[in-house]
Amino acid sequence: MAPKVLVSDKLSETAVQIFRDRGIDVDFMPDLGKDKAKLLELIPQYDGLAIRSASKATEKLIAAADNLKVIGRAGIGVDNVDIPAASKKGIIVMNTPFGNMITTAEHAIAMMFAVARQIPEASASTHAGKWEKSKFMGVELTGKTLGVIGAGNIGGIVCERAVGLKMKVIAYDPFLSEERAEKLNVTKVELDELYARADFITMHVPATDKTRGMISAEAIAKMKDGVRIVNCARGGLVDEEALAEALKAGKVAGAAFDVFAVEPATESPLFNLPNVVVTPHLGAATTEAQENVALQVAEQMSDYLLTGAVSNALNMPSVTAEEAKVMGPWVKLAEHLGAFIGQMTDEALKEIQITYNGSVSSMNLEALNCAGVAGIMKASNPDVNMVSAPVIAKERGVKISTTTQDKSGVFDGYIKINAVTDKRERSIAGTVFSDGKPRFIQIKGINIDAEIGQHMLYTTNEDVPGIIGTLGQTMGENGVNIANFTLGRLGAGADAIALLYVDAVVPAAVLKQLEETGMFSQVKTLQFDVA
16 A cells, blocks of 8 residues: 655645655645644544644644654754654654755855845835935945854855855864864854854854854854844854844844744834844745755655665665665664564663674674564564654663674675673574575574574473473474474583474474473574564
8 A cells, every 4th residue: 555645734836746646545625734633633544744834733733633644844944843752653754854954055145245234224224215315324234253153064155155255254163173164164163263253153053952052142242343143044053132132232233033032023122223134034935945845745755655765864874775775674673683682681781782783793783683672673663663652761771882893604695693681681683594584593502504484483401312302392283383483502412492483383282391391491483574
């Protein structure tokens, strides 16, 4: 059955057609986001939800979304999506961070021009029939120092445009390398130096615990007299009360804001102050940007629902379509290894140690980690998936560590998972053969070569005669057909294991019969999702 997607906000018809062309069943209801009750009623039937800003993916909506696998936000901001709730439910949340980069950067530049030349006030005055030429004395941008806070995707474009305007550009960004700064033709500085030197300051950082309120009264006091501040990034980065006071006092000569701490912004301390330019969050509001983000979210959601490729996800590692093809068998192997650990472990986990050896060590390890942890967690919670598993593990205080190794042994690559509890450690390793089929190659230090089937029986015992005969005879007497039989041991008379791939679930009565022979220290049925 084709995946089903609901578009509950206004996306372009071209984007909707992308879903259809990719073979996805799509319902286009552009005004549904305004009707919370109706959206809540309809959401259980959909695999994907494509939204802009009108629809609110709240905890309540997500709880009702029984089949939802992905939420796609056409745009950067995801303030209208409860990402923690989505993660716990195993729903991927995607945005489109690149579709409106140029548009947002251009808006910041436009706002900088507007506040430098007091264009909005001059326009209003002229419309009113006044001719106040001397009142609106502006300043040039050429030769002025622009301080850019955050030189990532959008901030980097602002830097390039500002350099083209013959401005001197300095940038504060902890992640900006010297090489990147040189390429942008900007000088990398610390934040206090930026405050002290900049004639104009523009912000291009997300709203986080570290950045909220970063331009405070204290920060403004460190700035040059007559500085002009532009914020087209996120609301709440600037203390609006403190900035309003600085504008009134003349410390700050002007400000241009497209975003506010509370939106829709019907009131703000910045409203109606001289030389303050304000717009209603128009940073991404161009025809080109709206089309770009809509097309991108349709492609990203389609890729995930049809191929498993993950792009621009906020709560899961990205996996390209090419990676998905190559990694598919390894992801399945990681899930199987985790499933073995999960089904064999009754105590609370303290740590999950994952080792990647050889060829697999150069793959997308974050995604493989998610698959392995999901396999473990599914034993106690079948609804867990690659998105929710790391969240649940973190909530339970489980430490997850990763080790990579160069190729060793006979296999080109393998994955080994070691689980630690208060009572014991349990380990299992596996590889993917050239036919693309995952195999178990070691269990608790004992080498084996076991095909993985949906229904399996695992036993441990001392290496003594009669084990094979007892297992075979007991299965035969009870009508359980053995598809594959694998043995392994540490040495003659030492610990040994058997792993049987059978055609159906081994009945509890058969397990009891085996236990009563006294030959086995452990008898356990296992189930694996091999679809």
